[in-house]
Amino acid sequence: MHNRQAPEIGVGFKPEHFADISKDQPNLSFFEVHAENYMGDGGPPHAMLRALDENYDLSIHGVGLSIGSDGPLDRPHLMRLKKLVDRYNPKLVSEHLAWSSHDTDRNMLFLNDLLPIPYTQRTLNRVVGHVDEIQETLGRTLLMENPSTYVAFSETEMDEISFITEMQKRTGCKLILDVNNVHISANNQKLDAYDYLDRFPLHAVGEIHLAGHATDTDDDDAPLLIDSHDRQVAPPVWDLYRYVVKKAGHRPTLIEWDNDVPDWPTLYAEAEAARDTMLRELGEARPHALA
Amino acid sequence: MRSPNFRNDQTSFARALFHPDEDGPANLVDPNGAPAPKRFGVYRNNVLVSLIDNLASTFPACQSLVGEEFFRALAREYALNFPPSSPLMIYYGDEFAQFLGNFKPAQQVPFLADIADIEYKRVKSYHAADGGRFDPVTIANLPQQALDSAKLKFHPSFFWSYSRFPAHDIYQRAAVGQTLEGIDFEQPQITLLCRPSWDVATAAIDAKHKAGLTALTAGFSLATSVDIGEKSDPAFDLQDLLTNLLALGAIERFELKNGEQK
Numbered sequence: 001m002h003n004r005q006a007p008e009i010g011v012g013f014k015p016e017h018f019a020d021i022s023k024d025q026p027n028l029s030f031f032e033v034h035a036e037n038y039m040g041d042g043g044p045p046h047a048m049l050r051a052l053d054e055n056y057d058l059s060i061h062g063v064g065l066s067i068g069s070d071g072p073l074d075r076p077h078l079m080r081l082k083k084l085v086d087r088y089n090p091k092l093v094s095e096h097l098a099w100s101s102h103d104t105d106r107n108m109l110f111l112n113d114l115l116p117i118p119y120t121q122r123t124l125n126r127v128v129g130h131v132d133e134i135q136e137t138l139g140r141t142l143l144m145e146n147p148s149t150y151v152a153f154s155e156t157e158m159d160e161i162s163f164i165t166e167m168q169k170r171t172g173c174k175l176i177l178d179v180n181n182v183h184i185s186a187n188n189q190k191l192d193a194y195d196y197l198d199r200f201p202l203h204a205v206g207e208i209h210l211a212g213h214a215t216d217t218d219d220d221d222a223p224l225l226i227d228s229h230d231r232q233v234a235p236p237v238w239d240l241y242r243y244v245v246k247k248a249g250h251r252p253t254l255i256e257w258d259n260d261v262p263d264w265p266t267l268y269a270e271a272e273a274a275r276d277t278m279l280r281e282l283g284e285a286r287p288h289a290l291a
Numbered sequence: 292m293r294s295p296n297f298r299n300d301q302t303s304f305a306r307a308l309f310h311p312d313e314d315g316p317a318n319l320v321d322p323n324g325a326p327a328p329k330r331f332g333v334y335r336n337n338v339l340v341s342l343i344d345n346l347a348s349t350f351p352a353c354q355s356l357v358g359e360e361f362f363r364a365l366a367r368e369y370a371l372n373f374p375p376s377s378p379l380m381i382y383y384g385d386e387f388a389q390f391l392g393n394f395k396p397a398q399q400v401p402f403l404a405d406i407a408d409i410e411y412k413r414v415k416s417y418h419a420a421d422g423g424r425f426d427p428v429t430i431a432n433l434p435q436q437a438l439d440s441a442k443l444k445f446h447p448s449f450f451w452s453y454s455r456f457p458a459h460d461i462y463q464r465a466a467v468g469q470t471l472e473g474i475d476f477e478q479p480q481i482t483l484l485c486r487p488s489w490d491v492a493t494a495a496i497d498a499k500h501k502a503g504l505t506a507l508t509a510g511f512s513l514a515t516s517v518d519i520g521e522k523s524d525p526a527f528d529l530q531d532l533l534t535n536l537l538a539l540g541a542i543e544r545f546e547l548k549n550g551e552q553k
Contacts, residue, residue, distance in 0.1 A: 036378050040418025043448070044489055064378025070301045077378055101378065102305040109305055110375040112345070113338045118300070118318075150333045151319040188330075190322040219321060219329040226333060 007278040008252040009271050010059060018048050020264035028271060030057035030091060032254050036064045039080050049088065058090035059207070059254070064110070067130045067144070068099035068117040074108070077101075078137055085138055092207055092252070094143035094176050095134070097127065097164065118153035119163040131171040143206050144168070145176035148184040148213075148227035160185070161199045174206035177251075179240045180233065184213055184225040193240055202248040210241060210274060211256040230259035232270060238277065245281040253278065307331070308338050309371055342370035342383070349384045350410045352465035353391075357400055365397055381418060384411055402461055402476075405454035409462050409482050409493070412450035416484045416491045419448035423543045424487065430545050439514035440548040443507050448486035449541040451504060455479045459495035487540025494539050499524040500532045507532075512548075 010030035013021075031052050038045050038060075052058065062081055066074065085093055098114035117123050135142050146164060158166075168175060177200060186193035212231035218224040233241075233255070245251070255270045303316045315331030346366040347354055354362040369390050375383045388411060391397040392404035423446075430438065452458065459482040460474055479498035484491055503520025511519065513529065520527035536542050 037381060039379055040381060041420035041447070043417050043419060043421065043486060045418065046421075047489070064380075066378075074378070080379075099301065102301055104302070104305075108376050110378050110380075111305060111308060111338050112341045112375060112380060113334060115304065115334060151327055151330045152322055152324075154318045154320050154324065188322075216333065217329075219325070219327050224330065224333065226337075 005250045007250060007275045007282075008057075009275045009278075010057075010252060010254045011267055011271050012061075012254065012256045012258060013048075013052065014257075014261050014267075015044065015048060016261060017264045017267065018051075022051065024264070024268075025055065026268055026271075028056060030059050030252065030254075032059035032061050032092075032256075035060045035062040035081055035084055038084055053088060057092075058088055059092040059094065059252075060085060060088065060090045062093070062095040063114070064100060065095050065130075065134065066099045066101035067095055067127055067134070068097060068115070068123065069101055069130075070099075070123075070126065071103045073130050073133055074101055078134060081134075082138055085140070092143055093138060093140060094145060094207065096145045097147050097167070114147060116147060116149045116151060116153070118156045119160060120155060120157045124158075124163055124166055127167055128170045131167065131173050135171065135173065141172065141174055141206075143174040143176045145178050145209065146181050146185075146200075148178070148181035148188075148225075150188055150224060150226075152189060161196060165199075165201050168201055168204045173204075175201065175204045176207045176209055177202070177205045177244065178209035178211070179244060180209065180211040180213055180237050180256075181227060183234070183237045183240055184227050187223065187225045188218075193236075194243060197240065197244055197247070202244070205248060205251055208241070208244065208251050208253045209256055210237060210253060210270075211258075213237075228259060229256050231257075233273075238273075241274070242277055242281050245278050249282065250278070308335050309374060311335060311339075339367060339370055342374070343367055345380055345383050346370070346387060349414055350387065350407055352410055352462050353403060353407050355465040355468050356403060356406060356461075357397075365391065365394070368394065381414065384414075387411065402454065402456035402458055405452065405456055405458040406462050406465065408452045408454075409458060409484070412452055412484050413491050413493070416448040416450050416486050419486065422446040422448060422487075424540065425537060425542050425544060433547075437547055438545070440512050441545040442510055442512050443536075444543045444546050445508065446485055446487065446541050446543050448484075448491070449536075449539075450484045451508070452482045452484070453479070453498065453501050454482070455498075457495070458482055459493060462493070483535065483539050483541060485539045485541045492539055494535060496532065496535045497526075499526040499528070503527045503529065503532060 008029040010028055010032055013031040013033050038049055096114050100111050102109045182193050182196055186196055210233045211229045212233055214226040214228040216224045216226050253274045257267055307313055307315050315328050319327055319331050321327040343363050343366040369387055373386050388404045388407035391407050397403055456476055457474055457478040457480045459480050464471055481496045481498055481500060483494045502523030503516050506516035506519040517529050
């Protein structure tokens with residue numbers, strides 16, 4: 001039993017939960033924050049982050065570096081991220097396989113969404129260059145998250161897994177496996193989510209994300225799933241999570257809930273559900289290994 | 292089909308996001324390779340809604356004044372014409388007050404732009420660097436001459452906003468959803484904002500302080516600021532202004548002329 005590792009469970013931090021967290025000191029391993037919300041100079045955001053940092057690990061999750069951009073990286077923004085990372089020395093630093101900034105002739109345009117990229121040799125080279133540059137600048141390993149997508153590109157040359165596998169191999173980065181994104185993209189791209197997980201480079205996964213999604217319809221009135229982060233984790237996503245835990249074992253797991261943010265007990269219950277799932281799945285799998 | 296120019300693809304994708312009447316990029320398809328305008332519409336909607344939501348969270352009093360539907364229409368117009376130019380979304384909306392001042396439909400509420408100015412400065416104050424607290428001992432027993440030549444070092448989270456309307460009174464009512472009944476709209480007002488401890492605090496002061504406060508924040512000495520303040524408005528009262536600024540924690544210290552920082 002002494003070999004058994006306690007599950008590392010975290011939640012996305014929202015300032016409205018700070019009072020509850022300070023009072024309850026919940027049994028969590030880490031809190032994750034969006035880097036860009038902590039790029040001001042001072043005030044309550046940093047006061048709260050310092051307080052969390054005393055009792056928990058931090059995970060800094062960037063949403064603005066636009067690693068999938070066709071142009072060069074936004075160096076001033078990368079330096080802002082470096083300043084934040086140097087200030088808190090978080091356990092994890094992560095970003096997305098997506099783009100969100102675009103240089104026009106006149107100025108920079110920030111699109112505030114995680115936009116999709118075509119999977120081609122050309123975009124792969126670009127992304128690898130950007131991940132290398134970020135890891136070199138920060139002096140640490142970056143985790144890259146698999147995207148949720150709503151469209152495909154006519155010019156795509158390889159599938160997402162091949163792209164991610166190659167990116168990981170060439171940069172040595174780690175990966176966030178967002179299981180909700182897998183479910184969304186599998187539905188939207190008409191792929192098999194379990195097949196996707198079977199082929200995903202699980203050895204490089206440093207964190208798992210779980211979140212809720214909404215359902216819309218596509219051009220043929222078929223269900224189109226939207227990565228809304230505004231509700232509880234859906235049952236099929238919990239099924240995929242169990243499958244991943246069985247295959248990959250302990251991985252830090254995060255509950256994300258960014259819109260229509262619930263009260264703290266509701267969010268914490270999701271984290272507890274993730275912990276219970278991990279304990280149950282690994283409890284079943286462990287006895288032989290420990291014998 | 293191989294895309295000849297990836298860069299142009301992102302240009303047309305970005306352009307189409309902000310031109311709802313145009314078709315989406317031609318290289319976007321569904322899993323069967325068929326055109327997928329509705330799927331592209333998800334990105335278009337996500338981007339616009341996220342920008343409008345961001346403005347709604349920065350300008351809640353403005354939204355309360357004009358109602359959610361009208362506010363979201365204004366915010367949509369702003370987002371389409373002034374999309375963010377930086378990933379620092381905490382500071383999005385820096386031109387919103389100016390936009391409201393120039394945008395005809397918004398002028399039905401003549402003080403709306405001034406309320407937006409206060410709300411944007413509240414966000415800047417919230418994220419500003421932490422500063423020090425004024426210690427009154429540092430100016431006790433100073434000769435008048437030393438005080439005259441002193442300049443004010445303001446707290447990093449200090450901002451102020453002048454309005455020809457009683458904008459602070461309106462802002463305070465709107466922030467908690469109260470009606471504006473009984474407000475004298477002819478009364479100009481200066482709003483002070485500062486974050487001496489956890490929360491951003493605000494206070495209203497008389498508009499007679501406008502020129503003097505402008506001079507002090509521009510770095511003129513107390514004596515010069517009094518000259519400027521009194522020339523503009525004979526009722527300017529430095530004592531009264533300093534009392535208000537100190538009460539809010541807006542002054543970190545008096546910087547004395549000989550370089551001795553008190």
